[in-house]
Amino acid sequence: VINVVLTETAIIAGWWTAETGRQPWIVWQLLKTEDAVSPALSTAEVATTLAIFIVLYTLLFILFLYLLNGFIQRGPAPLEELEAHAPESVPDTFREIFRRHGPRASGAGVVEQPPLDTSEVRP
Amino acid sequence: MTLNEVWFVLFVLIIAGYLILDGFDMGVGIVHLFVAKSDRERRLLLNSIGPVWDGNGVWLVLGGGVLFAAFPLVYASLFSGFYIAFFLVLLVIILRTASIEFRSKRPNPRWRRTWDIVFSLSSLGLAFMLGVAFGNIMSGVALDEQGNMDESLIDLLSPYALLVGVTTVAMLALHGLFYLTMKAEGDLENRIRLLVPRAGVIFFVLATATVLVTALTKEEIRDRYLDDIWPIIFPAAALGALIYGRFMVLAGRDFRAFVASAAMIALLLISGAVGMYPNLLISSTNSQYNLTIDNAASQSNTLTVMLIVAIIGIPLVLLYTAGVYYFFRGKTVLEPDSY
Numbered sequence: 010v011i012n013v014v015l016t017e018t019a020i021i022a023g024w025w026t027a028e029t030g031r032q033p034w035i036v037w038q039l040l041k042t043e044d045a046v047s048p049a050l051s052t053a054e055v056a057t058t059l060a061i062f063i064v065l066y067t068l069l070f071i072l073f074l075y076l077l078n079g080f081i082q083r084g085p086a087p088l089e090e091l092e093a094h095a096p097e098s099v100p101d102t103f104r105e106i107f108r109r110h111g112p113r114a115s116g117a118g119v120v121e122q123p124p125l126d127t128s129e130v131r132p
Numbered sequence: 133m134t135l136n137e138v139w140f141v142l143f144v145l146i147i148a149g150y151l152i153l154d155g156f157d158m159g160v161g162i163v164h165l166f167v168a169k170s171d172r173e174r175r176l177l178l179n180s181i182g183p184v185w186d187g188n189g190v191w192l193v194l195g196g197g198v199l200f201a202a203f204p205l206v207y208a209s210l211f212s213g214f215y216i217a218f219f220l221v222l223l224v225i226i227l228r229t230a231s232i233e234f235r236s237k238r239p240n241p242r243w244r245r246t247w248d249i250v251f252s253l254s255s256l257g258l259a260f261m262l263g264v265a266f267g268n269i270m271s272g273v274a275l276d277e278q279g280n281m282d283e284s285l286i287d288l289l290s291p292y293a294l295l296v297g298v299t300t301v302a303m304l305a306l307h308g309l310f311y312l313t314m315k316a317e318g319d320l321e322n323r324i325r326l327l328v329p330r331a332g333v334i335f336f337v338l339a340t341a342t343v344l345v346t347a348l349t350k351e352e353i354r355d356r357y358l359d360d361i362w363p364i365i366f367p368a369a370a371l372g373a374l375i376y377g378r379f380m381v382l383a384g385r386d387f388r389a390f391v392a393s394a395a396m397i398a399l400l401l402i403s404g405a406v407g408m409y410p411n412l413l414i415s416s417t418n419s420q421y422n423l424t425i426d427n428a429a430s431q432s433n434t435l436t437v438m439l440i441v442a443i444i445g446i447p448l449v450l451l452y453t454a455g456v457y458y459f460f461r462g463k464t465v466l467e468p469d470s471y
Contacts, residue, residue, distance in 0.1 A: 047208075047212035047215075048212075048278075048280055049212040049213055049215070049280045049281055049282070050212060050215055054215060054216060058215075058216070058219045061219075061223070065223070065226060065227075069226070069230055072230075072234060076234065076237050076238070079237075079238070
Protein backbone atom coordinates (compact mmCIF):
# COMPACT_ATOMS: atom_id res chain seq x y z
CA VAL A 10 0.00 0.00 0.00
CA ILE A 11 2.86 2.37 0.82
CA ASN A 12 4.35 1.83 -2.64
CA VAL A 13 1.28 3.46 -4.19
CA VAL A 14 2.09 6.66 -2.31
CA LEU A 15 5.82 6.40 -3.11
CA THR A 16 5.29 6.23 -6.88
CA GLU A 17 3.04 9.29 -6.76
CA THR A 18 5.64 11.10 -4.63
CA ALA A 19 8.38 10.28 -7.13
CA ILE A 20 6.35 11.69 -10.03
CA ILE A 21 5.52 14.90 -8.21
CA ALA A 22 9.08 15.31 -6.91
CA GLY A 23 10.39 15.14 -10.48
CA TRP A 24 7.93 17.79 -11.58
CA TRP A 25 8.82 19.93 -8.57
CA THR A 26 12.54 19.70 -9.39
CA ALA A 27 11.98 20.76 -12.99
CA GLU A 28 9.73 23.69 -12.12
CA THR A 29 11.72 25.13 -9.21
CA GLY A 30 15.09 24.39 -10.82
CA ARG A 31 14.17 26.57 -13.78
CA GLN A 32 13.42 29.66 -11.68
CA PRO A 33 13.70 32.61 -12.09
CA TRP A 34 13.14 31.74 -15.75
CA ILE A 35 9.77 30.54 -17.07
CA VAL A 36 11.31 30.01 -20.52
CA TRP A 37 15.01 29.26 -19.98
CA GLN A 38 17.17 32.37 -20.61
CA LEU A 39 14.37 34.02 -22.58
CA LEU A 40 11.50 35.05 -20.33
CA LYS A 41 11.48 35.63 -16.59
CA THR A 42 8.52 34.41 -14.55
CA GLU A 43 7.90 37.88 -13.12
CA ASP A 44 7.65 39.31 -16.66
CA ALA A 45 5.27 36.56 -17.76
CA VAL A 46 2.55 37.34 -15.22
CA SER A 47 -0.79 38.20 -16.78
CA PRO A 48 -1.64 41.87 -16.10
CA ALA A 49 -5.37 41.29 -16.52
CA LEU A 50 -5.63 39.17 -13.37
CA SER A 51 -5.66 39.99 -9.68
CA THR A 52 -3.98 37.92 -7.00
CA ALA A 53 -7.35 37.45 -5.30
CA GLU A 54 -8.85 35.87 -8.42
CA VAL A 55 -5.99 33.42 -8.80
CA ALA A 56 -6.00 32.56 -5.09
CA THR A 57 -9.77 32.01 -5.00
CA THR A 58 -9.83 29.75 -8.03
CA LEU A 59 -6.85 27.79 -6.74
CA ALA A 60 -8.61 27.31 -3.40
CA ILE A 61 -11.79 26.10 -5.10
CA PHE A 62 -9.80 23.62 -7.20
CA ILE A 63 -8.09 22.31 -4.06
CA VAL A 64 -11.43 21.85 -2.26
CA LEU A 65 -13.04 20.16 -5.27
CA TYR A 66 -10.14 17.78 -5.86
CA THR A 67 -10.01 16.90 -2.15
CA LEU A 68 -13.73 16.07 -2.19
CA LEU A 69 -13.35 13.96 -5.32
CA PHE A 70 -10.34 12.20 -3.78
CA ILE A 71 -12.36 11.31 -0.67
CA LEU A 72 -15.18 9.95 -2.86
CA PHE A 73 -12.61 8.01 -4.87
CA LEU A 74 -11.21 6.41 -1.70
CA TYR A 75 -14.75 5.58 -0.56
CA LEU A 76 -15.54 3.82 -3.86
CA LEU A 77 -12.14 2.12 -3.99
CA ASN A 78 -12.60 0.80 -0.47
CA GLY A 79 -16.02 -0.56 -1.48
CA PHE A 80 -14.50 -2.47 -4.39
CA ILE A 81 -11.66 -3.83 -2.24
CA GLN A 82 -14.04 -4.95 0.52
CA ARG A 83 -16.26 -6.69 -2.00
CA GLY A 84 -13.35 -8.48 -3.64
CA PRO A 85 -13.41 -10.02 -7.10
CA ALA A 86 -16.47 -11.83 -8.39
CA PRO A 87 -16.65 -15.60 -7.76
CA LEU A 88 -14.79 -17.69 -10.31
CA GLU A 89 -17.95 -19.28 -11.76
CA GLU A 90 -19.36 -15.84 -12.56
CA LEU A 91 -16.17 -14.72 -14.30
CA GLU A 92 -16.14 -17.89 -16.36
CA ALA A 93 -19.77 -17.41 -17.37
CA HIS A 94 -18.91 -14.08 -19.01
CA ALA A 95 -15.51 -15.09 -20.39
CA PRO A 96 -15.11 -15.07 -24.17
CA GLU A 97 -14.69 -18.51 -25.70
CA SER A 98 -11.31 -17.63 -27.13
CA VAL A 99 -9.05 -14.61 -27.35
CA PRO A 100 -9.33 -13.01 -30.80
CA ASP A 101 -6.08 -12.78 -32.78
CA THR A 102 -6.92 -10.40 -35.58
CA PHE A 103 -8.53 -6.99 -35.86
CA ARG A 104 -11.08 -8.50 -38.21
CA GLU A 105 -12.14 -10.93 -35.52
CA ILE A 106 -12.32 -8.23 -32.84
CA PHE A 107 -14.51 -6.01 -34.99
CA ARG A 108 -16.76 -8.85 -36.02
CA ARG A 109 -17.25 -9.97 -32.44
CA HIS A 110 -18.34 -6.52 -31.33
CA GLY A 111 -20.63 -5.88 -34.25
CA PRO A 112 -24.26 -4.97 -33.62
CA ARG A 113 -25.92 -7.77 -31.70
CA ALA A 114 -22.98 -10.02 -32.53
CA SER A 115 -23.03 -11.64 -29.12
CA GLY A 116 -26.80 -12.06 -29.09
CA ALA A 117 -26.52 -11.66 -25.35
CA GLY A 118 -28.91 -8.71 -25.18
CA VAL A 119 -28.99 -6.91 -21.88
CA VAL A 120 -26.77 -8.17 -19.13
CA GLU A 121 -27.42 -6.52 -15.79
CA GLN A 122 -24.55 -5.59 -13.52
CA PRO A 123 -24.73 -8.48 -11.04
CA PRO A 124 -22.39 -7.48 -8.21
CA LEU A 125 -23.57 -3.88 -7.94
CA ASP A 126 -27.31 -4.19 -8.18
CA THR A 127 -27.79 -7.09 -5.80
CA SER A 128 -25.48 -6.64 -2.86
CA GLU A 129 -24.11 -3.59 -1.25
CA VAL A 130 -21.11 -4.01 0.98
CA ARG A 131 -20.67 -1.12 3.34
CA PRO A 132 -17.08 -0.21 4.09
CA MET B 133 -3.27 30.37 -49.44
CA THR B 134 -0.75 31.51 -46.85
CA LEU B 135 0.38 29.48 -43.85
CA ASN B 136 -1.62 31.73 -41.54
CA GLU B 137 -4.76 31.10 -43.55
CA VAL B 138 -4.13 27.34 -43.48
CA TRP B 139 -3.88 27.44 -39.70
CA PHE B 140 -6.97 29.58 -39.39
CA VAL B 141 -8.91 27.00 -41.42
CA LEU B 142 -7.41 24.09 -39.42
CA PHE B 143 -8.25 25.79 -36.13
CA VAL B 144 -11.87 26.34 -37.17
CA LEU B 145 -12.13 22.71 -38.32
CA ILE B 146 -10.70 21.42 -35.02
CA ILE B 147 -13.24 23.45 -33.04
CA ALA B 148 -15.95 22.15 -35.41
CA GLY B 149 -14.72 18.61 -34.69
CA TYR B 150 -14.97 19.34 -30.98
CA LEU B 151 -18.50 20.73 -31.22
CA ILE B 152 -19.67 17.78 -33.35
CA LEU B 153 -18.08 15.04 -31.22
CA ASP B 154 -18.25 16.35 -27.67
CA GLY B 155 -21.43 18.14 -28.74
CA PHE B 156 -23.47 14.97 -29.02
CA ASP B 157 -22.32 13.65 -25.66
CA MET B 158 -23.11 17.04 -24.09
CA GLY B 159 -26.50 16.83 -25.83
CA VAL B 160 -27.11 13.39 -24.33
CA GLY B 161 -26.31 14.92 -20.94
CA ILE B 162 -28.69 17.85 -21.48
CA VAL B 163 -31.63 15.54 -22.24
CA HIS B 164 -30.54 12.86 -19.72
CA LEU B 165 -33.09 13.72 -17.02
CA PHE B 166 -36.02 14.37 -19.39
CA VAL B 167 -35.61 11.38 -21.68
CA ALA B 168 -34.47 8.50 -19.49
CA LYS B 169 -36.89 7.60 -16.71
CA SER B 170 -35.68 4.34 -15.16
CA ASP B 171 -32.24 3.47 -13.87
CA ARG B 172 -31.76 1.09 -16.81
CA GLU B 173 -32.58 3.81 -19.34
CA ARG B 174 -30.18 6.22 -17.66
CA ARG B 175 -27.44 3.64 -17.77
CA LEU B 176 -28.20 3.06 -21.45
CA LEU B 177 -27.83 6.77 -22.17
CA LEU B 178 -24.55 6.95 -20.26
CA ASN B 179 -23.22 3.88 -22.00
CA SER B 180 -24.26 5.14 -25.43
CA ILE B 181 -21.55 7.78 -25.01
CA GLY B 182 -19.45 5.60 -22.68
CA PRO B 183 -16.67 4.53 -25.04
CA VAL B 184 -16.22 7.91 -26.73
CA TRP B 185 -17.06 10.89 -24.51
CA ASP B 186 -13.63 11.42 -22.97
CA GLY B 187 -11.85 11.10 -26.30
CA ASN B 188 -14.25 13.67 -27.74
CA GLY B 189 -13.35 16.18 -25.05
CA VAL B 190 -9.69 16.06 -26.05
CA TRP B 191 -10.56 17.95 -29.26
CA LEU B 192 -11.04 21.04 -27.08
CA VAL B 193 -7.55 20.51 -25.63
CA LEU B 194 -6.26 20.18 -29.19
CA GLY B 195 -8.00 23.43 -30.12
CA GLY B 196 -6.40 25.19 -27.13
CA GLY B 197 -3.02 23.74 -28.07
CA VAL B 198 -3.30 24.90 -31.67
CA LEU B 199 -4.32 28.36 -30.52
CA PHE B 200 -1.32 28.47 -28.15
CA ALA B 201 1.15 27.40 -30.82
CA ALA B 202 -0.26 29.06 -33.94
CA PHE B 203 -1.83 32.26 -32.56
CA PRO B 204 -0.15 32.80 -29.17
CA LEU B 205 -1.31 36.41 -28.82
CA VAL B 206 -4.95 35.39 -29.09
CA TYR B 207 -4.31 32.57 -26.63
CA ALA B 208 -2.76 35.01 -24.17
CA SER B 209 -5.55 37.60 -24.44
CA LEU B 210 -8.34 35.05 -24.37
CA PHE B 211 -7.13 32.86 -21.52
CA SER B 212 -6.21 35.81 -19.28
CA GLY B 213 -9.29 37.84 -20.17
CA PHE B 214 -11.72 34.95 -19.78
CA TYR B 215 -9.91 33.61 -16.72
CA ILE B 216 -12.91 33.30 -14.40
CA ALA B 217 -15.14 32.08 -17.24
CA PHE B 218 -12.63 29.39 -18.24
CA PHE B 219 -12.26 28.45 -14.59
CA LEU B 220 -16.03 27.80 -14.49
CA VAL B 221 -15.74 25.77 -17.70
CA LEU B 222 -13.04 23.61 -16.11
CA LEU B 223 -15.15 23.22 -12.99
CA VAL B 224 -18.13 21.80 -14.90
CA ILE B 225 -15.86 19.60 -17.05
CA ILE B 226 -14.37 18.10 -13.87
CA LEU B 227 -17.80 17.57 -12.30
CA ARG B 228 -19.15 16.09 -15.51
CA THR B 229 -16.30 13.59 -15.74
CA ALA B 230 -16.71 12.61 -12.09
CA SER B 231 -20.48 12.17 -12.50
CA ILE B 232 -20.11 9.80 -15.47
CA GLU B 233 -17.46 7.73 -13.71
CA PHE B 234 -19.02 7.69 -10.23
CA ARG B 235 -22.72 7.34 -10.98
CA SER B 236 -23.14 3.59 -11.46
CA LYS B 237 -20.48 2.53 -8.98
CA ARG B 238 -22.98 2.48 -6.07
CA PRO B 239 -26.46 0.93 -6.12
CA ASN B 240 -27.89 3.53 -3.73
CA PRO B 241 -30.70 5.41 -5.63
CA ARG B 242 -29.87 8.72 -3.96
CA TRP B 243 -26.21 8.42 -4.95
CA ARG B 244 -27.24 7.71 -8.55
CA ARG B 245 -29.85 10.46 -8.71
CA THR B 246 -27.39 13.01 -7.36
CA TRP B 247 -24.82 12.18 -10.02
CA ASP B 248 -27.51 12.08 -12.73
CA ILE B 249 -28.38 15.67 -11.83
CA VAL B 250 -24.71 16.69 -11.74
CA PHE B 251 -24.17 15.06 -15.14
CA SER B 252 -27.14 16.80 -16.72
CA LEU B 253 -26.50 20.23 -15.20
CA SER B 254 -22.79 20.15 -16.01
CA SER B 255 -23.51 19.17 -19.62
CA LEU B 256 -26.04 21.99 -19.86
CA GLY B 257 -23.64 24.44 -18.21
CA LEU B 258 -20.76 23.48 -20.48
CA ALA B 259 -22.84 23.89 -23.65
CA PHE B 260 -24.21 27.20 -22.40
CA MET B 261 -20.81 28.62 -21.44
CA LEU B 262 -19.27 27.59 -24.76
CA GLY B 263 -22.12 29.41 -26.49
CA VAL B 264 -21.62 32.49 -24.33
CA ALA B 265 -17.90 32.41 -25.16
CA PHE B 266 -18.68 32.25 -28.90
CA GLY B 267 -21.18 35.09 -28.49
CA ASN B 268 -18.53 37.27 -26.87
CA ILE B 269 -15.92 36.41 -29.48
CA MET B 270 -18.42 37.32 -32.22
CA SER B 271 -19.35 40.65 -30.59
CA GLY B 272 -15.78 41.61 -29.76
CA VAL B 273 -14.19 42.25 -26.38
CA ALA B 274 -12.55 45.24 -24.73
CA LEU B 275 -8.97 44.73 -25.94
CA ASP B 276 -6.42 47.46 -25.31
CA GLU B 277 -3.22 48.27 -27.20
CA GLN B 278 -1.29 45.52 -25.40
CA GLY B 279 -4.00 42.98 -26.11
CA ASN B 280 -5.15 42.90 -22.51
CA MET B 281 -8.84 42.36 -22.03
CA ASP B 282 -10.92 44.34 -19.59
CA GLU B 283 -14.06 42.26 -19.10
CA SER B 284 -15.61 41.14 -15.84
CA LEU B 285 -17.77 38.04 -15.65
CA ILE B 286 -20.92 40.20 -15.71
CA ASP B 287 -19.71 42.00 -18.86
CA LEU B 288 -19.52 38.65 -20.60
CA LEU B 289 -23.23 37.99 -19.97
CA SER B 290 -24.55 40.44 -22.55
CA PRO B 291 -28.01 39.71 -24.03
CA TYR B 292 -26.41 38.70 -27.33
CA ALA B 293 -23.99 36.29 -25.66
CA LEU B 294 -26.86 34.79 -23.62
CA LEU B 295 -28.85 34.29 -26.83
CA VAL B 296 -25.93 32.47 -28.47
CA GLY B 297 -25.55 30.41 -25.27
CA VAL B 298 -29.19 29.29 -25.26
CA THR B 299 -29.04 28.56 -29.00
CA THR B 300 -25.96 26.41 -28.46
CA VAL B 301 -27.75 24.44 -25.74
CA ALA B 302 -30.69 23.82 -28.10
CA MET B 303 -28.36 22.89 -30.95
CA LEU B 304 -26.42 20.33 -28.92
CA ALA B 305 -29.57 18.90 -27.28
CA LEU B 306 -30.95 18.31 -30.77
CA HIS B 307 -27.62 16.83 -31.88
CA GLY B 308 -27.64 14.49 -28.87
CA LEU B 309 -31.20 13.38 -29.67
CA PHE B 310 -30.16 12.61 -33.26
CA TYR B 311 -27.32 10.50 -31.84
CA LEU B 312 -29.63 8.66 -29.45
CA THR B 313 -32.03 7.63 -32.25
CA MET B 314 -29.16 5.40 -33.41
CA LYS B 315 -28.37 4.06 -29.93
CA ALA B 316 -31.66 3.55 -28.06
CA GLU B 317 -34.27 0.86 -28.55
CA GLY B 318 -37.94 0.18 -27.83
CA ASP B 319 -39.98 2.56 -25.72
CA LEU B 320 -37.00 4.83 -25.00
CA GLU B 321 -36.29 5.14 -28.74
CA ASN B 322 -39.93 6.00 -29.47
CA ARG B 323 -39.92 8.79 -26.91
CA ILE B 324 -36.67 10.17 -28.34
CA ARG B 325 -38.15 10.12 -31.85
CA LEU B 326 -41.09 12.20 -30.64
CA LEU B 327 -38.73 14.76 -29.11
CA VAL B 328 -36.54 15.27 -32.19
CA PRO B 329 -39.01 17.39 -34.23
CA ARG B 330 -39.88 19.52 -31.17
CA ALA B 331 -36.24 20.14 -30.31
CA GLY B 332 -35.70 20.89 -34.00
CA VAL B 333 -38.36 23.62 -34.00
CA ILE B 334 -37.00 25.19 -30.79
CA PHE B 335 -33.50 25.23 -32.21
CA PHE B 336 -34.68 26.59 -35.55
CA VAL B 337 -36.45 29.54 -33.89
CA LEU B 338 -33.44 30.34 -31.67
CA ALA B 339 -30.93 29.97 -34.51
CA THR B 340 -32.99 32.24 -36.77
CA ALA B 341 -33.14 34.83 -33.99
CA THR B 342 -29.36 34.60 -33.49
CA VAL B 343 -28.67 35.02 -37.22
CA LEU B 344 -31.04 38.01 -37.45
CA VAL B 345 -29.60 39.74 -34.38
CA THR B 346 -26.08 39.13 -35.69
CA ALA B 347 -26.96 40.56 -39.10
CA LEU B 348 -28.67 43.60 -37.56
CA THR B 349 -26.26 44.52 -34.75
CA LYS B 350 -22.79 43.12 -35.53
CA GLU B 351 -21.58 45.56 -38.15
CA GLU B 352 -18.17 44.02 -38.75
CA ILE B 353 -19.70 40.64 -39.50
CA ARG B 354 -22.51 42.05 -41.61
CA ASP B 355 -20.10 44.16 -43.68
CA ARG B 356 -17.91 41.16 -44.24
CA TYR B 357 -20.88 39.29 -45.76
CA LEU B 358 -21.99 42.33 -47.76
CA ASP B 359 -18.48 42.91 -49.19
CA ASP B 360 -18.19 39.37 -50.37
CA ILE B 361 -21.56 37.78 -50.80
CA TRP B 362 -20.55 34.19 -51.70
CA PRO B 363 -19.94 33.00 -48.09
CA ILE B 364 -23.72 33.24 -47.63
CA ILE B 365 -23.71 29.64 -48.92
CA PHE B 366 -22.42 28.49 -45.49
CA PRO B 367 -25.45 29.54 -43.41
CA ALA B 368 -27.71 28.55 -46.33
CA ALA B 369 -26.16 25.08 -46.42
CA ALA B 370 -26.57 24.81 -42.64
CA LEU B 371 -30.29 25.45 -43.06
CA GLY B 372 -30.36 22.86 -45.84
CA ALA B 373 -28.62 20.32 -43.59
CA LEU B 374 -31.17 20.91 -40.82
CA ILE B 375 -34.10 20.34 -43.20
CA TYR B 376 -32.41 17.26 -44.68
CA GLY B 377 -31.77 15.87 -41.19
CA ARG B 378 -35.41 16.36 -40.27
CA PHE B 379 -36.60 14.34 -43.27
CA MET B 380 -34.00 11.64 -42.78
CA VAL B 381 -34.89 11.07 -39.12
CA LEU B 382 -38.58 10.87 -40.00
CA ALA B 383 -37.67 8.31 -42.66
CA GLY B 384 -35.71 6.26 -40.12
CA ARG B 385 -32.36 6.99 -41.78
CA ASP B 386 -30.78 7.86 -38.45
CA PHE B 387 -27.13 7.82 -39.46
CA ARG B 388 -27.77 10.23 -42.32
CA ALA B 389 -29.76 12.46 -39.98
CA PHE B 390 -26.88 12.51 -37.50
CA VAL B 391 -24.35 13.34 -40.23
CA ALA B 392 -26.66 16.16 -41.39
CA SER B 393 -26.77 17.53 -37.84
CA ALA B 394 -22.96 17.32 -37.61
CA ALA B 395 -22.60 19.10 -40.95
CA MET B 396 -25.01 21.79 -39.79
CA ILE B 397 -22.94 22.47 -36.65
CA ALA B 398 -19.74 22.72 -38.70
CA LEU B 399 -21.40 25.01 -41.25
CA LEU B 400 -22.75 27.35 -38.56
CA LEU B 401 -19.32 27.61 -36.96
CA ILE B 402 -17.75 28.26 -40.38
CA SER B 403 -20.40 30.93 -41.03
CA GLY B 404 -19.33 32.69 -37.85
CA ALA B 405 -15.63 32.28 -38.64
CA VAL B 406 -16.08 33.69 -42.15
CA GLY B 407 -17.81 36.71 -40.63
CA MET B 408 -14.85 37.23 -38.28
CA TYR B 409 -12.10 36.65 -40.86
CA PRO B 410 -9.32 37.82 -40.87
CA ASN B 411 -9.90 38.77 -37.23
CA LEU B 412 -9.49 36.21 -34.47
CA LEU B 413 -10.46 38.57 -31.68
CA ILE B 414 -12.24 41.84 -32.38
CA SER B 415 -11.51 44.79 -30.09
CA SER B 416 -14.63 46.67 -29.12
CA THR B 417 -12.56 49.70 -28.07
CA ASN B 418 -10.56 50.32 -31.25
CA SER B 419 -10.48 48.26 -34.41
CA GLN B 420 -6.71 48.90 -34.65
CA TYR B 421 -6.27 46.61 -31.65
CA ASN B 422 -7.97 43.68 -33.38
CA LEU B 423 -6.00 40.46 -33.25
CA THR B 424 -5.85 39.03 -36.76
CA ILE B 425 -4.42 35.89 -38.35
CA ASP B 426 -1.41 38.00 -39.36
CA ASN B 427 -0.58 40.12 -36.32
CA ALA B 428 -1.27 37.40 -33.73
CA ALA B 429 0.43 34.42 -35.40
CA SER B 430 3.66 32.60 -34.64
CA GLN B 431 6.66 32.78 -36.97
CA SER B 432 6.41 30.91 -40.24
CA ASN B 433 8.93 28.21 -39.17
CA THR B 434 6.73 27.36 -36.20
CA LEU B 435 3.67 27.17 -38.43
CA THR B 436 5.55 25.01 -40.96
CA VAL B 437 6.74 22.50 -38.36
CA MET B 438 3.25 22.36 -36.90
CA LEU B 439 1.79 21.76 -40.34
CA ILE B 440 4.11 18.79 -40.92
CA VAL B 441 3.08 17.31 -37.57
CA ALA B 442 -0.58 17.93 -38.36
CA ILE B 443 -0.34 16.32 -41.80
CA ILE B 444 1.09 13.16 -40.22
CA GLY B 445 -1.00 13.21 -37.06
CA ILE B 446 -4.52 14.24 -38.07
CA PRO B 447 -5.13 11.34 -40.51
CA LEU B 448 -4.02 8.90 -37.79
CA VAL B 449 -6.38 10.47 -35.26
CA LEU B 450 -9.27 10.41 -37.73
CA LEU B 451 -8.49 6.77 -38.57
CA TYR B 452 -8.54 5.47 -35.01
CA THR B 453 -11.53 7.65 -34.10
CA ALA B 454 -13.46 6.14 -37.01
CA GLY B 455 -12.28 2.68 -35.86
CA VAL B 456 -13.65 3.21 -32.34
CA TYR B 457 -17.04 4.37 -33.64
CA TYR B 458 -17.19 1.43 -36.05
CA PHE B 459 -16.29 -0.94 -33.22
CA PHE B 460 -19.17 0.33 -31.06
CA ARG B 461 -21.67 0.83 -33.91
CA GLY B 462 -25.32 -0.16 -33.50
CA LYS B 463 -27.60 -0.11 -30.49
CA THR B 464 -26.09 0.24 -27.03
CA VAL B 465 -25.94 -2.96 -24.99
CA LEU B 466 -25.38 -3.00 -21.23
CA GLU B 467 -22.62 -5.34 -20.13
CA PRO B 468 -21.29 -6.25 -16.66
CA ASP B 469 -18.45 -3.73 -16.92
CA SER B 470 -20.57 -0.90 -18.35
CA TYR B 471 -21.06 2.40 -16.55
